[in-house]
Amino acid sequence: MNLLTVPLQAQGGADYSFLIMMVAIFAIMYFFMIRPQNKKQKEIANFRKNLEVGQSIVTAGGIYGKIKSIEDNAVIIEIAPSVKIKVDKNSIYADAQAPSAQSK
Known part of the structure; x- marks a missing residue:
């Protein structure tokens, strides 16, 4: 013990x-x-x-595009001439023109 x-x-x-x-x-x-x-x-x-209309962005899925219109929770993005997609605001990740986005 x-x-x-x-x-x-x-x-x-x-x-x-x-x-x-x-x-x-x-x-x-x-x-x-x-x-x-x-x-x-x-x-x-x-x-x-x-976010502003006309701004170039990158989505979380890697799609580059330019904002055409902004809604409450969604954004219309033009990814090619006359090709527009609607994405959720939360899936927008970065500014395509920012130097930090280009270096990655």
Whole structure:
């Protein structure tokens, strides 16, 4: 019985270091994974709010086109002369003229 109490007493001091390590891991995950993702989502949402007719865009499916009209939750895009498609606003991903979209 005395042999079992010695290892249990030795682990008592390790509780704080384990807690500090878990907090540090969560902080690292937050600053390197969660925060940049939230920032990117806010940029995309702001881009979708400021869509204008005549703007060149790229959909999430990779379709390049020019906005012809904007409805409540949908956008009419011209992808070729006299070829128009209707897509959901949430599927619009980026501005086709932006340098960040061209480098990817």
